[in-house]
Amino acid sequence: MSSTLHTKVAIIGSGPAAHTAAIYLSRAELQPILYEGMMAGGTAPGGQLTTTTEVENYPGFPAGITGPDLMDAMKAQSEKFGTKIFTETITRLDLQSKPFRLWREYDDGEGDAPAHTADAVIIATGANARRLDLKGEETYWQNGISACAVCDGAVPIFRNKHLVVIGGGDSAAEEALFLTKYGSKVTVLVRKDKLRASKAMANRLLSHEKVEVKFNTEGVEVLGENKPRGLMTQLRVKNNQTGEEETLDANGLFYAVGHDPATSLVKGQLDLDEEGYLKTQPGTSYTSLPGVFAAGDVQDKRYRQAITSAGSGCIAALEAEKYLAELEGPDETTSPEQDSEVKKGNLDGADNAPEYRSNPLL
Numbered sequence: 192m193s194s195t196l197h198t199k200v201a202i203i204g205s206g207p208a209a210h211t212a213a214i215y216l217s218r219a220e221l222q223p224i225l226y227e228g229m230m231a232g233g234t235a236p237g238g239q240l241t242t243t244t245e246v247e248n249y250p251g252f253p254a255g256i257t258g259p260d261l262m263d264a265m266k267a268q269s270e271k272f273g274t275k276i277f278t279e280t281i282t283r284l285d286l287q288s289k290p291f292r293l294w295r296e297y298d299d300g301e302g303d304a305p306a307h308t309a310d311a312v313i314i315a316t317g318a319n320a321r322r323l324d325l326k327g328e329e330t331y332w333q334n335g336i337s338a339c340a341v342c343d344g345a346v347p348i349f350r351n352k353h354l355v356v357i358g359g360g361d362s363a364a365e366e367a368l369f370l371t372k373y374g375s376k377v378t379v380l381v382r383k384d385k386l387r388a389s390k391a392m393a394n395r396l397l398s399h400e401k402v403e404v405k406f407n408t409e410g411v412e413v414l415g416e417n418k419p420r421g422l423m424t425q426l427r428v429k430n431n432q433t434g435e436e437e438t439l440d441a442n443g444l445f446y447a448v449g450h451d452p453a454t455s456l457v458k459g460q461l462d463l464d465e466e467g468y469l470k471t472q473p474g475t476s477y478t479s480l481p482g483v484f485a486a487g488d489v490q491d492k493r494y495r496q497a498i499t500s501a502g503s504g505c506i507a508a509l510e511a512e513k514y515l516a517e518l519e520g521p522d523e524t525t526s527p528e529q530d531s532e533v534k535k536g537n538l539d540g541a542d543n544a545p546e547y548r549s550n551p552l553l
Contacts, residue, residue, distance in 0.1 A: 197308045197465075198224040201280050201293060201510050203456070205496045207239030208487025210265035211504030212313050212511070217272035219512050224307070225269065229296065236278060237262030237412055238317050238498060239488070243333060245346050249497050261497070281490040284482055286312070286460045311482045311514055312463075313507045314469060316453035318488040318495070319445060323357065327413035331444075335415060335423025338446045340366035341496065344373050348422060349443045351375045357410055358447030364388040364396045366447045369402040378439065380428060381403045407432045413444060431432030452489050461485075468492050478505035484511050 205227035216223040227236040243258030250518035284295035320338030352453040355375035359381040462479035476484040486507035487500040
């Protein structure tokens with residue numbers, strides 16, 4: 192390998208968005224490089240799904256599939272079509288020059304010139320669910336504790352059981368109301384003396400017959416079965432005003448205290464919203480800089496599902512492909528009239544369907 196490695200498109204990330212983008216780009220013979228990271232953000236290659244057990248809502252798996260197995264399959268598919276995968280973390284990214292420059296955590300020193308460059312970059316670094324570091328959290332994570340009710344709420348261990356949600360905003364209210372479909376009762380722990388959720392959402396939550404809201408209350412310790420893969424059975428909580436503690440019989444605990452998007456790599460170079468998520472034009476992967484695209488949870492603070500991440504990875508790949516095609520100029524095998532029709536998306540074929548649009552964020 193030469194000292195400098197250049198690729199047409201680099202993908203930073205390792206979840207469904209990253210691998211879907213890689214699959215599309217490699218099938219288009221663009222030979223993408225994917226940097227899956229080495230415990231980037233404290234998460235193994237594969238992203239948040241590597242911390243999930245059963246995945247029952249990803250299409251194509253009627254019997255369900257584990258999160259790690261799903262990500263292993265996506266990685267194998269990426270490699271099958273020619274994606275080169277580096278198990279390295281990109282710690283520095285220069286988007287101010289062309290080609291874009293990337294520094295790796297272990298192989299590129301602070302003062303070194305970058306060994307890798309790319310004409311286009313897809314940012315798919317995801318977002319990490321905030322944890323509370325309760326006693327017993329590590330023991331019962333994904334054995335009763337989850338950070339996604341929509342992802343995990345329907346699995347058998349939670350059905351007809353007492354479930355607990357921690358949080359006081361709209362997300363917590365939505366998660367709790369969703370869980371009422373499956374749990375026998377849902378208790379919401381709110382650290383303050385009122386909900387931060389919108390009035391309409393708060394009213395829905397407080398009036399639901401299956402929901403109990405405990406204000407000024409925090410989780411203290413998760414208790415459960417003392418055996419391998421043992422399940423959570425209780426949660427010890429404390430009133431932060433009186434100091435009084437009680438133990439709730441509960442088989443599920445769901446955190447709804449927010450996510451932290453992994454955008455430190457591009458902070459100051461790309462436009463972020465007030466919560467730190469990458470800004471993209473709605474319905475596209477366009478960031479504020481031509482040639483840089485965003486996909487998955489790093490730009491999606493609403494849905495955060497494997498299937499929506501995969502879809503956004505597809506969008507990013509198609510738009511990156513169009514961007515690279517425009518850099519190279521019109522296809523010499525077509526007439527000017529045909530090339531115009533391709534850009535308009537009027538020719539038959541999936542590869543010609545997406546129209547490359549100017550970026551309105553600029």
